[in-house]
Amino acid sequence: MTATESQTEVQPAAEPAPPPALEIPVALPLQPEDPPRVGEFWLRGRLGANAAGFLYEASTNDGRDAIVAMMTEGSADDAAARERFVNAVDELPETAVLAHNDADDDDLALWAALGPIRADDGSSAASDERLIAERRGEEILSAVLMDRIPQPGKLRGPDFRHYWENRRRPGLFRIWPLPWPNALRPASRWALALALLTMALIMALAVFLAWLLFRNAPPLEPPPVVPTPTNTATVTITPTTPPPATGTPSGSPTASVTPTTGIPTTAPTESPGGTATDPGSKF
Numbered sequence: 537m538t539a540t541e542s543q544t545e546v547q548p549a550a551e552p553a554p555p556p557a558l559e560i561p562v563a564l565p566l567q568p569e570d571p572p573r574v575g576e577f578w579l580r581g582r583l584g585a586n587a588a589g590f591l592y593e594a595s596t597n598d599g600r601d602a603i604v605a606m607m608t609e610g611s612a613d614d615a616a617a618r619e620r621f622v623n624a625v626d627e628l629p630e631t632a633v634l635a636h637n638d639a640d641d642d643d644l645a646l647w648a649a650l651g652p653i654r655a656d657d658g659s660s661a662a663s664d665e666r667l668i669a670e671r672r673g674e675e676i677l678s679a680v681l682m683d684r685i686p687q688p689g690k691l692r693g694p695d696f697r698h699y700w701e702n703r704r705r706p707g708l709f710r711i712w713p714l715p716w717p718n719a720l721r722p723a724s725r726w727a728l729a730l731a732l733l734t735m736a737l738i739m740a741l742a743v744f745l746a747w748l749l750f751r752n753a754p755p756l757e758p759p760p761v762v763p764t765p766t767n768t769a770t771v772t773i774t775p776t777t778p779p780p781a782t783g784t785p786s787g788s789p790t791a792s793v794t795p796t797t798g799i800p801t802t803a804p805t806e807s808p809g810g811t812a813t814d815p816g817s818k819f
Contacts, residue, residue, distance in 0.1 A: 563593040571709040574647050575635050577602055583670060587701040588617070588680035591673045594649065601653040602634050603666070605673040607680065610700025612645035612707035617680050617700070621646050624679035628672055645707020648676065 563581025566572075570592075572579060577594035583603065584591040588611045592604040611617040622639050625648045636648040650669040654662045678684045681698070 566592075569705055571606075571706060571711065573711055574604060574606065574709060575637065575649065577604055577635070577649050579604060584674065585704070586677055586681060586683075587611070587698065587704055588677040589621075589645075590706060591670065591677070599655065600634075600651070601655070601666070602649040602651040603653070603669040603673050604647055604649050605676045606647040606709075607645040607707045608700075608703060609645070609705045609707045610698070610703030611680055613703075614698070614700055617698075618646055620680045620682070621648075621676060624676040628676075632669070632672060643708060644710060647709075648673075 563583050565581060566579060567582070570579060570582070570590075574594075576596050578596070579592040579594050581593045582590060583593055587608065589605055589607040592606065593601075594604045595601045607617070607621060611621075618639065625633060625636060628650070631652070632650055634649040634651045637644060637646060639646060650672050651665070653665045653669055656662050
């Protein structure tokens, strides 16, 4: 085959690469200091955080998803930061703010639930709505932190920094009614049932061991009864002391008292000299 007879192979045109899909950030597990719920929204994980607040992935009991922006402990104590948070939420469309707490709660951190977010059915619309809600939450926290405000003129002097930037714990929150047991999932219910069953078995084992220990113990005998004497009489004899130089008439009979117990009690008798025995005459 000559060169003129050869046919050039036509290379297929390269297909254009598909546009990169938008990556949805994965929520991190909640920390012990994070609230389990704000309002009617149960928090499921952290999506982001900065010195001004946190972004949480949340959902309600009826399955509605939302993004919750919540202030930190430091920013919640700053009146100017709270005002910037409220203004940023007011600038959003009314349909984008699902719920928020009252700005007059000075002791609580402000939060706002952003959406709406449809159920994740694999379509791009569901992911877009979630990304839009996350961007709105980031804008609210950036407005509080003031990190996206353009700097007029040239930078001179030390950098500006909020005095509360080191206090990055979640702000104070209030949960009422208590989250348990509304937040129980099937796995949590099984864990709770297993814990209750284990507790019941331990109690039954304790009762059985107590029965084994005390089943052969001798019965406790009652204390002995102290007999009380009956038919007794108490006789009180009050001796009288005669005045000095006064004797008892001789020949006075001897007084004796015999109680019902049969023990004779003899009264004081005369002395051989004819005078009564006086205890005071010895001194």
